[in-house]
Amino acid sequence: MGLLKLKLHWQILIALALAIVVGLILGPDGSLLGLQLDAALEFIGQLFLNALKMLIVPLIVSSIIVGVAGIGDSENLGRMGAKTIGYYAMTSTFAIVVGLLVVNLIQPGVVDGSPEEVFGLSQDVASFEQDIAGKGAGDIVAIFLRMIPTNVVAAASAGQMLGLIFFSLLYGFFLTRIPNAYAEAQYDFWNGMFEIMMRITDLVMRFAPIGVFALVAETVAETGLAAFVPLAAFFFTVVAALGIHFFITLPLLLRLLGRVKPIHHYRAVSPALLTAFSTASSSATLPVTMECIEKNAGVSNKTTSFVLPLGATVNMDGTALYECVAVMFIAQAYGIDMSLTTQFTVVLLALLTSIGVAGIPAASLVAISIILTAVGLPLEGIGLILAVDRLLDMMRTAVNVTSDSCGAVIIAKSEGEDRVLADEPAQLGQGRAD
Numbered sequence: 291m292g293l294l295k296l297k298l299h300w301q302i303l304i305a306l307a308l309a310i311v312v313g314l315i316l317g318p319d320g321s322l323l324g325l326q327l328d329a330a331l332e333f334i335g336q337l338f339l340n341a342l343k344m345l346i347v348p349l350i351v352s353s354i355i356v357g358v359a360g361i362g363d364s365e366n367l368g369r370m371g372a373k374t375i376g377y378y379a380m381t382s383t384f385a386i387v388v389g390l391l392v393v394n395l396i397q398p399g400v401v402d403g404s405p406e407e408v409f410g411l412s413q414d415v416a417s418f419e420q421d422i423a424g425k426g427a428g429d430i431v432a433i434f435l436r437m438i439p440t441n442v443v444a445a446a447s448a449g450q451m452l453g454l455i456f457f458s459l460l461y462g463f464f465l466t467r468i469p470n471a472y473a474e475a476q477y478d479f480w481n482g483m484f485e486i487m488m489r490i491t492d493l494v495m496r497f498a499p500i501g502v503f504a505l506v507a508e509t510v511a512e513t514g515l516a517a518f519v520p521l522a523a524f525f526f527t528v529v530a531a532l533g534i535h536f537f538i539t540l541p542l543l544l545r546l547l548g549r550v551k552p553i554h555h556y557r558a559v560s561p562a563l564l565t566a567f568s569t570a571s572s573s574a575t576l577p578v579t580m581e582c583i584e585k586n587a588g589v590s591n592k593t594t595s596f597v598l599p600l601g602a603t604v605n606m607d608g609t610a611l612y613e614c615v616a617v618m619f620i621a622q623a624y625g626i627d628m629s630l631t632t633q634f635t636v637v638l639l640a641l642l643t644s645i646g647v648a649g650i651p652a653a654s655l656v657a658i659s660i661i662l663t664a665v666g667l668p669l670e671g672i673g674l675i676l677a678v679d680r681l682l683d684m685m686r687t688a689v690n691v692t693s694d695s696c697g698a699v700i701i702a703k704s705e706g707e708d709r710v711l712a713d714e715p716a717q718l719g720q721g722r723a724d
């Protein structure tokens with residue numbers, strides 16, 4: 291019983307630590323004392339993921355509509371939009387530059403011998419080839435074409451968030467421009483849906499320690515430690531660069547632009563960061579991020595519901611950084627010299643694709659294959675990094691979500707919200723206060 295009284299982020303952290311131990315004991319064959327546990331873990335983990343994902347479409351649509359309608363006139367909306375896009379572009383650029391500097395400094399791919407022998411090509415490459423075959427710069431255009439969907443229901447069912455966001459932005463904007471009687475009914479309807487989604491999130495999060503345990507134990511069991519040895523330098527480079535962004539850049543922005551204590555912020559959003567780490571999906575984490583930002587950090591509903599759904603889809607600092615480091619690593623491994631112009635192209639494409647790719651596990655790999663083709667690097671280079679991709683995915687997703695959450699706080703403060711991170715945060719998972 292005592293365990294249940296612990297704050298949610300402690301419960302999740304304990305689950306995470308236990309999961310690592312259990313995962314290592316289980317190993318790739320997934321059995322413990324003759325019991326085959328991997329299927330059970332997969333089942334439980336999947337249930338938790340499904341529950342989070344189930345909320346995404348109604349949550350994105352209702353929150354953006356309510357958020358945009360709440361912001362009201364076009365002048366306010368323009369200002370909020372400009373700030374949000376400005377912040378997202380700025381942090382992603384910072385992240386990529388840090389990645390580029392660190393990978394050029396450490397040079398994890400520079401070794402004697404053929405890259406396949408030194409780093410080992412992952413067996414999984416074949417199963418992945420279908421996804422990456424024939425990717426090129428045209429695919430970036432295709433991603434942005436989907437921003438205006440031909441069929442909004444199809445976009446929703448295919449999980450094409452950019453299209454859904456675009457439609458919801460328009461819907462919210464014009465909601466305030468129809469006769470009052472309709473506008474009120476519409477606003478109440480979507481607001482009600484949003485509130486319901488938040489409460490279901492609260493319910494789902496009560497199961498987070500169990501879900502996180504299952505997801506992480508399964509991942510650790512499957513990956514093991516052996517895969518890391520040849521890729522240690524690459525792994526360390528990514529972790530160092532992500533660490534700089536997470537521990538230095540974002541806290542500095544919180545301090546300088548938001549004038550809040552970074553530690554307070556990190557504490558408020560810790561359940562979201564842990565969920566992002568465990569699920570490796572910023573979309574699936576979105577409901578939790580929204581709850582944390584509204585309830586624990588005290589950001590208004592209006593700002594939360596405008597900034598965060600957009601951020602979960604378009605702002606991926608960790609992903610952008612990772613894409614850049616991975617491409618440079620592959621170039622180094624194959625001994626291909628990258629001129630400054632080519633490196634600049636990589637930076638630009640990393641920025642663009644990080645906006646376009648979905649917030650789902652392993653989304654970066656598709657983006658990386660697009661960049662490799664665009665700058666003329668061997669596509670099979672992707673096989674070099676697959677072995678450690680999952681763990682790095684968990685870390686970069688946590689960074690993606692952290693940056694979104696910092697954006698919500700900084701923008702709320704710039705809009706004059708004074709309740710932001712003002713008092714001791716309430717805790718998610720312990721029921722809503724109202």
Ligand code: ASP
Nearest residue numbers: 571572609649650653654
């Ligand atoms: N898994 C990441 C996310 O959902 C995307 C990626 O970098 O693969 O944010």
